[in-house]
Amino acid sequence: xxxxxxxxxxxxxxxxxxxxxxxxxxxxxxxxxxxxxxxxxxxxxxxxxxxxxxxxxxxxxxxxxxxxxxxxxxxxxxxxxxxxxxxxxxxxxxxxxxxxxxxxxxxxxxxxxxxxxxxxxxxxxxxxxxxxxxxxxxxxxxxxxxxxxxxxxxxxxxxxxxxxxxxxxxxxxxxxxxxxxxxxxxxxxxxxxxxxxxxxxxxxxxxxxxxxxxxxxxxxxxxxxxxx
Amino acid sequence: xxxxxxxxxxxxxxxxxxxxxxxxxxxxxxxxxxxxxxxxxxxxxxxxxxxxxxxxxxxxxxxxxxxxxxxxxxxxxxxxxxxxxxxxxxxxxxxxxxxxxxxxxxxxxxxxxxxxxxxxxxxxxxxxxxxxxxxxxxxxxxxxxxxxxxxxxxxxxxxxxxxxxxxxxxxxxxxxxxxxxxxxxxxxxxxxxxxxxxxxxxxxxxxxxxxxxxxxxxxxxxxxxxxx
DNA sequence: GGAACTTTTCTTGTATACCAAAATAGAGTA
DNA sequence: TACTCTATTTTGGTATACAAGAAAAGTTCC
Numbered sequence: 476x477x478x479x480x481x482x483x484x485x486x487x488x489x490x491x492x493x494x495x496x497x498x499x500x501x502x503x504x505x506x507x508x509x510x511x512x513x514x515x516x517x518x519x520x521x522x523x524x525x526x527x528x529x530x531x532x533x534x535x536x537x538x539x540x541x542x543x544x545x546x547x548x549x550x551x552x553x554x555x556x557x558x559x560x561x562x563x564x565x566x567x568x569x570x571x572x573x574x575x576x577x578x579x580x581x582x583x584x585x586x587x588x589x590x591x592x593x594x595x596x597x598x599x600x601x602x603x604x605x606x607x608x609x610x611x612x613x614x615x616x617x618x619x620x621x622x623x624x625x626x627x628x629x630x631x632x633x634x635x636x637x638x639x640x641x642x643x644x645x646x647x648x649x650x651x652x653x654x655x656x657x658x659x660x661x662x663x664x665x666x667x668x669x670x671x672x673x674x675x676x677x678x679x680x681x682x683x684x685x686x687x688x689x690x691x692x693x694x695x696x697x698x699x700x701x702x703x
Numbered sequence: 704x705x706x707x708x709x710x711x712x713x714x715x716x717x718x719x720x721x722x723x724x725x726x727x728x729x730x731x732x733x734x735x736x737x738x739x740x741x742x743x744x745x746x747x748x749x750x751x752x753x754x755x756x757x758x759x760x761x762x763x764x765x766x767x768x769x770x771x772x773x774x775x776x777x778x779x780x781x782x783x784x785x786x787x788x789x790x791x792x793x794x795x796x797x798x799x800x801x802x803x804x805x806x807x808x809x810x811x812x813x814x815x816x817x818x819x820x821x822x823x824x825x826x827x828x829x830x831x832x833x834x835x836x837x838x839x840x841x842x843x844x845x846x847x848x849x850x851x852x853x854x855x856x857x858x859x860x861x862x863x864x865x866x867x868x869x870x871x872x873x874x875x876x877x878x879x880x881x882x883x884x885x886x887x888x889x890x891x892x893x894x895x896x897x898x899x900x901x902x903x904x905x906x907x908x909x910x911x912x913x914x915x916x917x918x919x920x921x922x923x924x925x926x927x928x929x930x931x
Numbered sequence: 932g933g934a935a936c937t938t939t940t941c942t943t944g945t946a947t948a949c950c951a952a953a954a955t956a957g958a959g960t961a
Numbered sequence: 962t963a964c965t966c967t968a969t970t971t972t973g974g975t976a977t978a979c980a981a982g983a984a985a986a987g988t989t990c991c
Contacts, residue, residue, distance in 0.1 A: 492777070492944080493944085493945075494944090517971070517972085518971085518973095519971080519972090527945080527946090528945060528946045528947070529946090529947095530758075530945060530946075531945075533758075533973095534761075534762075534765065537762060537765060537766075538765075538769075541766075541769060543860070543863070549953085549972090549973085550952075550953045550954065550972055550973070551953085551954065551971085551972075552971070552972060552973095561859075562859075562860070565858045565860040565861065566860060568804075568808075568858055568860075568861065569801075569858065569860050569861050572800055572801060572804045572861075573797075573800060573801070573864075576796075576800045580796075630796055630797065631789075631790075631793060632790070632793040632794060632796075632797050632868075633793065633796065633797050633800075635771070636797060636801075636864055636867075639864075640860075721973090721974075722973095722974095745941095745942070745943090746942080746943070747942080747943095755974090755975090756974070756975045756976070757943095757975090757976095758973085758974065758975075759973095759974075759975095761943095761944095776983095777943085777944090777982080778943055778981075778982045779942080779943080779982085779983065780942065780943060
C-alpha cells in the first residue's frame with residue numbers, strides 16, 4: 476500500500492521489513508551459489524554482513540527453513556541444505572500433483588468468465604524473449620507463467636502451498652538447465668491455449684505432460700552434481 | 704515481571720524450544736475457541752500469559768501465520784483468522800489433490816515391500832475407539848490415519864506440504880462434526896486395505912471419494928457459523 | 932451535535948547488551 | 962596415539978530501550 480511508494484534508496488528503508496529483505500538476500504545467495512550447499516549460516520555473521528540486528532536474521536532463517544532451503548539443528552544453527560536427486564524427484568511429484576490440478580481449475584475459471592489476460596501477456600513476452608535469446612528472462616518468464624496458472628486457479632490455499640515449490644524450482648533450474656527453449660515454448664503455448672479456451676481436462680493433461688517431460692532432463696543434468 | 708526472581712526458577716523448564724511450546728498453546732487456544740475468530744493476539748500479552756519473552760512468541764506467531772491460523776498486518780500485529788466457507792472448500796480441494804496422490808504413492812510403496820504396520824495399528828485402534836464411543840479419540844485417530852497415509856508415501860516434500868493442512872482440518876472438524884463414525888470407519892477400512900494390499904489405483908480412487916464425501920456434511924455443519 | 936483535526940496512548944519492529952548451555956576446538960596427560 | 966578436561970565459539974533465549982505506525986481519545990470548529 477503506502478510502503479510501495481516509499482523511496483527506493485537502501486539507506487532510508489526504516490519502515491520496510493528488514494526480515495523480508497534479509498530473506499531475499501540470503502535466498503539470492505543460496506540460488507546463486509554464494510552460500511554453497513552445506514555452508515553454515517551464522518546469525519551474527521549475517522547480521523553484520525547485512526547491517527541489521529539478529530532479530531530480522533532469525534526471522535529470515537526461520538522462513539528459509541520452512542521453505543526448505545536450509546536445515547537447522549538445535550544449538551548448531553542453520554546450514555544450507557544439501558540438495559539431492561531425491562529432493563528433485565519429490566519436487567516433480569508434488570508439482571505434478573498441484574500444478575496439473577491448478578491448470579484444470581484455471582481452465583474452469585476462465586470458462587466461467589475470469590480473465591486470463593495476464594497469462595496471455597506473459598506468454599507473448601516469453602516468446603519474444605526466446606526469439607531474442609535472452610536466457611535469463613526466458614527462465615524467469617517460464618516460472619512466472621507457471622505461477623500465473625496457479626494464481627488463475629483462484630484457490631488461495633493452493634497458491635500458498637505452491638509458493639515454496641517455486642523457490643526450490645528456481646534453485647534447481649539454476650543448477651541444471653532445462654530442455655530447449657523452443658520445446659518449452661510450444662508446450663507452454665498449448666497449455667495456455669487450453670486454459671484460455673476453457674478446456675479443463677486438456678489443460679490438466681498438458682500441464683501433467685509438460686511437467687513430467689521436464690523431469691528427466693533435469694535429473695540428467697544434475698546427476699553428476701548431486702548425491703542420490 | 705521486573706522484580707521477579709526468574710534466573711533459576713525459569714531455568715527449571717529445560718532448554719526445550721519455548722517457541723514450540725507457545726505455538727502449541729496458542730494453537731490449542733484457537734482450535735478450542737479460547738481465542739475466538741478475529742481476536743487480537745498481542746505479543747506482550749501472550750509473553751506474560753505464558754511467562755516467556757517476546758521472541759518465542761514472535762516465532763510462534765510467525766508459524767501460526769504460515770500455517771494459516773492467524774493473519775498479521777504490519778504494525779498491527781496478529782489476529783485469529785476468520786474462517787470462511789471458501790477456506791473450507793479450498794482446503795478440501797487441496798486435500799483431494801495431495802492426499803489422493805499420497806494414497807496412490809503409499810500403495811505403490813507397500814507393493815514394493817515397505818511396511819504398513821503402523822497404519823494397520825491405527826486402523827484397529829480407531830475401530831475399538833468407535834466401538835467404545837470415545838469421540839475425542841475417534842477424531843484424533845482419524846487425523847492420524849490420514850497423516851500416516853501421507854507419511855507412507857515416503858515423499859518428504861509432500862509430507863511437509865500437507866502438514867499445515869492437518870492443522871486446519873483439526874480446526875474445522877472441531878467446529879463441525881463429520882459424518883457418522885461408522886461410515887468413516889468403513890471408508891477408512893477400505894482405503895487402508897487397498898493401500899496395504901498394494902493397489903495404487905484403487906487406493907487413489909477410495910481416498911478421493913472418502914475426502915470428497917466429507918465435504919458436504921462439513922459445509923452444511925458450518926453454513927450457519929461462517930460467512931461465505 | 933457531529934465532522935475534521937490534533938494529540939496521546941498503545942503496540943509492533945528493531946537494536947543492543949547480556950547470560951546460559953551446548954558444540955567445537957585445543958591443550959595436556961597417560 | 963588415544964583420552965580427558967578445559968577454553969572458545971556459537972546458538973538460543975532474555976531484558977530493556979526506542980522509533981514509528983496505528984488506534985484511540987480529546988479538541989476545535991462548523
